[in-house]
Amino acid sequence: MTEYDVIVIGGGAAGLMCAATAGQRGRRVAVLDHANKVGKKILMSGGGRCNFTNVNVTPEQFISRNPHFCISALRRYTPYDFLDLVHGYDLAYHEKTLGQLFCDHKSRDILDILLAECDKGGVEVRTRCAVETIEQRESGFTLTTTLGGIQCESLVIATGGLSIPTMGATGYGYRVAQQFGLPVTEREAALVPFTLSGHWLEIAQSLSGVSLPVTAECGDQRFAEALLFTHRGLSGPAVLQISNYWHTGEAVTIDLLPTESLEELLEQWRADGQKTTLKNRLSRYLPRRFVETWLELPLFPKAVREKPLAELSRKEMAALCDGFHRWQIVPPGTEGYRTAEVTRGGVDTDAVSSKTFEAKNVSGLYFVGEVLDVTGWLGGYNFQWAWASGYCAGQYV
Numbered sequence: 001m002t003e004y005d006v007i008v009i010g011g012g013a014a015g016l017m018c019a020a021t022a023g024q025r026g027r028r029v030a031v032l033d034h035a036n037k038v039g040k041k042i043l044m045s046g047g048g049r050c051n052f053t054n055v056n057v058t059p060e061q062f063i064s065r066n067p068h069f070c071i072s073a074l075r076r077y078t079p080y081d082f083l084d085l086v087h088g089y090d091l092a093y094h095e096k097t098l099g100q101l102f103c104d105h106k107s108r109d110i111l112d113i114l115l116a117e118c119d120k121g122g123v124e125v126r127t128r129c130a131v132e133t134i135e136q137r138e139s140g141f142t143l144t145t146t147l148g149g150i151q152c153e154s155l156v157i158a159t160g161g162l163s164i165p166t167m168g169a170t171g172y173g174y175r176v177a178q179q180f181g182l183p184v185t186e187r188e189a190a191l192v193p194f195t196l197s198g199h200w201l202e203i204a205q206s207l208s209g210v211s212l213p214v215t216a217e218c219g220d221q222r223f224a225e226a227l228l229f230t231h232r233g234l235s236g237p238a239v240l241q242i243s244n245y246w247h248t249g250e251a252v253t254i255d256l257l258p259t260e261s262l263e264e265l266l267e268q269w270r271a272d273g274q275k276t277t278l279k280n281r282l283s284r285y286l287p288r289r290f291v292e293t294w295l296e297l298p299l300f301p302k303a304v305r306e307k308p309l310a311e312l313s314r315k316e317m318a319a320l321c322d323g324f325h326r327w328q329i330v331p332p333g334t335e336g337y338r339t340a341e342v343t344r345g346g347v348d349t350d351a352v353s354s355k356t357f358e359a360k361n362v363s364g365l366y367f368v369g370e371v372l373d374v375t376g377w378l379g380g381y382n383f384q385w386a387w388a389s390g391y392c393a394g395q396y397v
């Protein structure tokens with residue numbers, strides 16, 4: 001039986017941060033991961049350049065049944081704290097857009113920083129280690145694992161969410177929560193592309209690869225970013241962001257020309273007397289391939305496409321404005337956990353201390369990172385949550 005002060009199950013962003021913090025406090029720490037290497041999601045993140053934080057982080061960019069839960073940790077460990085760490089390793093990075101910070105070189109640099117920090121704290125990292133059973137003792141836990149029996153005082157569950165099972169995601173953390181009587185909220189794939197079917201799928205397929213700036217709206221949330229048509233449906237940052245707020249059966253409204261008023265443009269074009277077509281006029285503002293396909297939609301009377309602009313009726317102009325500014329679609333589904341960046345929902349935050357991350361009903365058991373019911377926007381927010389929750393728990397484990 002090997003003994004540690006702290007065992008962290010899951011060597012991802014939150015687990016490594018928690019282990020390094022606890023190790024540097026002098027705790028004897030081991031990280032157990034069932035995968036063949038740790039930090040796989042860090043390596044694949046941000047298109048290989050890891051969008052490791054966002055300088056505009058506020059609690060409003062996180063979704064949880066209890067929106068107050070994340071406030072304390074986000075205050076105690078801010079993006080600037082992570083930047084201090086990054087500066088200490090002379091990591092070259094840049095701000096891409098909307099406060100999103102990316103590595104100049106590769107995501108591996110972020111993982112190397114975390115592993116170096118773990119090293120400083122004497123943390124042991126054990127891969128290919130599956131935990132078979134967990135039993136609570138009078139003070140601490142006994143684990144049976146494929147690498148033998150382990151005892152620890154504090155046990156941290158940092159096994160992440162369900163997205164990308166091929167990268168090592170499992171529902172293990174939720175099962176541990178249930179074993180110890182913690183409730184788990186409903187989970188769904190989030191930051192995920194929408195699938196389409198029937199006629200709309202054919203349209204998306206014919207436009208596959210076309211990207212344009214839009215606003216996407218669902219409920220009272222609205223995002224102004226790019227939309228990308230794909231051979232399965234809709235993707236791009238605007239769609240991923242709104243998917244965080246979307247529930248099956250709900251409509252999404254998309255403004256395909258968000259920086260212009262088509263109503264005003266049509267008035268101007270009618271007034272200037274030039275004889276170019278609607279298609280040519282719109283192609284100055286939108287990708288031509290998109291305009292050609294869009295004007296063929298049954299949303300618009302056929303006459304609209306062929307009529308001289310000056311002859312458009314008020315009703316036809318209104319149909320055009322609706323079709324470009326208020327395209328409403330009810331996606332039949334999403335691409336699911338296969339491509340989702342995160343899982344919405346998780347271990348109910350009401351059962352966990354927002355200060356220590358310890359389960360309120362089980363002394364010594366902690367939950368950090370994405371396994372909790374806290375989901376961030378696209379743009380470095382989810383890593384910031386992993387760093388903040390991992391760091392704060394690391395102070396107490």
Ligand SMILES: Cc1cc2nc3c(=O)[nH]c(=O)nc-3n(C[C@H](O)[C@H](O)[C@H](O)COP(=O)(O)OP(=O)(O)OC[C@H]3O[C@@H](n4cnc5c(N)ncnc54)[C@H](O)[C@@H]3O)c2cc1C
Pocket residue numbers: 009010011012013014015032033034035037038039040041042044045046047050051052053129130131158159160161163164167168169170171172173340341342368369370371379380381382383384386
């Ligand atoms: C393709 C992709 C790109 C992303 N890009 C970004 C980005 O640029 N910026 C951003 O902020 N967020 C991004 N995210 C989200 C971000 O990666 C996660 O929110 C974050 O990694 C969560 O950290 P975590 O430590 O909680 O979980 P994870 O990083 O998922 O780590 C969980 C760890 O637990 C291990 N594990 C799971 N089950 C077990 C088990 N039974 N036993 C032992 N170990 C187990 C896993 O192998 C893994 O190492 C991206 C996600 C994906 C999928």
